[in-house]
Amino acid sequence: MRLATLPDGPDGRLVVVEDGSARAIACRTMLAWLDGGDAALGPEEDWQPEQAMACLPRAWQFLDGSAYVNHVALVRQARGAEMPERFWHDPLMYQGLNLFTGPRDPIPSAPDWGTDLEAEVAVLTGPVPRGATPDEAARAIRAICLLNDISLRGLIPDELGKGFGFVHSKPASALSPLAVTPDALPYDGRLHATVHVEVNGTKLGETRAGEDMTFDFPTLVAHAAKTRDLPAGTVIGSGTVSNRDPDGGPGRPVDAGGRGYSCLAEQRMVETILDGQARSPWLRPGDRVRIWAEADGHDLFGVIEQEVIEWHKLD
Template sequence: MKLASLKSGRDGALIVVSKNLKSAVRVTDIAPTMQALLDDWTHLAPRLETVSDALNAGQQPGAFDLDMGMLAAPLPRAYQYLDGACYVCHIRRNREARGDTLPSDIMQAPLIYQGISHGFGAWNDPITGQKVEDMIDFEAEIAAITGDVPQGVTPDEATQYIRLFCLLQDTSLRRIVAPELKRTFGFLTSKPASFLGPIVVTPDELGDLWDGKMVSGKMHVHLRGQQIGNIHTGIDSPFHYGDAIAHVAQTRPFEPGTIIGLGTVSNEAADDDWSIGAGCIGEYRAMETIQTGEAKLAFMQPGDVVRIELFDFEGNSVMGAIEQNVLGA
């Protein structure tokens, strides 16, 4: 099942979307918002599945042509936003470029921070209000959205509480990142509001792309009209979604509508195959530094456009795209 939120108030209006992303139908009579659906998933999701089946069969009354421009973030306000750095090659390259090594305990637990959850931007909202001198960057990710998660859940149990997946763009201000992390209290001002892709999908909708631990596919990343990333998302992370959820749930339960990402997607093979590239400017510049001695790819400037999209291995878009431009501060 594919879902989205029409722009309406602060929390959007829930719609069911067809598999081909061409049509949709309002379902606010069943659940007014995505959060309302997540709050009562067990009872409401089967009703929406019936609507989805009818929509895909061309038999759903009230169906309309989908205009992506009408869509807000699927979950504009979330009760919790957690984001990781689970693709270790992403961390390794960034550290290597500045002459540093991986921490000795890197494999003991996933690195995760808690970010802004009260205002996710839509897929096409501009990145605005940030200073160019702060080195504006994007990060291409796939996020899970959970239902209730009990405290103390194990990694193997944790994935059963995932309700939805969507694209995530986690904006980063690279000039501020380093000094904040050096103070050892974590990200704060270096991580402004993030953005969600237009469409959320249930795990079963992904078919073979979801193996119960990771979401596979090819993440295409374009910056200024040039492709800088062609990344296999289902490999090269030693920690999967269950690991990340269980790590945080050691000391807290999750409310429905928790968003959790594994961080910028990255592939080990990019060391030898430049065409794989990277899911953010920072890592791409690290690769340039390691391989050529000089970082050349510029951080984002006003007028720049970034596009992030996940494709299956037949070349079909899985959950729409994020496409944003940068406006001046």
């Protein structure tokens, strides 16, 4: 089942998308459906993807992991820092903003922010009890989507230097227009699909989401629920999808025959490792980002397509 949210108040109106048409769902919102609400369908109506909000505009909680430990390893390698062994066995995770922008909403940027995209896979959960096992967590995963985790790299070092986590450097992220139930996807705890990323029409990444994922989604959800109940409407992100080269190298650009990168930071890290310095710029006003995922030539979640704009204070 493919689900989308159309504009109608802050949480929108939930529809099921089938063969170019949409049908309203009785429980009305994605939050209600995730909580086990009535899934009876209404009459058909036109489906216009460009009108879609984030598939879940307001979540109860957003927890973002770093399941592709290769990404963390490259960060450490570029800095000349040792990679802690525990990172391969104990997931990294932080708590982010639980409001999501739409797939076509702009990305505000300022010159010193170091604005970056991060193409991720995310799961939407029903209720998860505290201390859930991975098997119990797997049964609570109700839908899967794409996430563009906006990261302001220029602000991260100062925030992490305080020893208290992200706030300013992690603004609202965008969710794909469609969320899809696991039974309708090539999914076995990992999504087996290619995540495509373009910046200004140039291919940045064609990474494989099902490969090099150290921690699968049931493991991430169970980790998040170790000491807390997770309410229905929790979003768990995978972290940046990241692949190494088959020969163990740090990853080549797409135009050099590699799978490329799901964020600019990783591209810059590889440039630093290979050439001693980063060359690629961060996102700037006027840049356009496109993120989508395919399996067997089929688009899975629709397209996240955002333009970077100059930040200004809202009136």
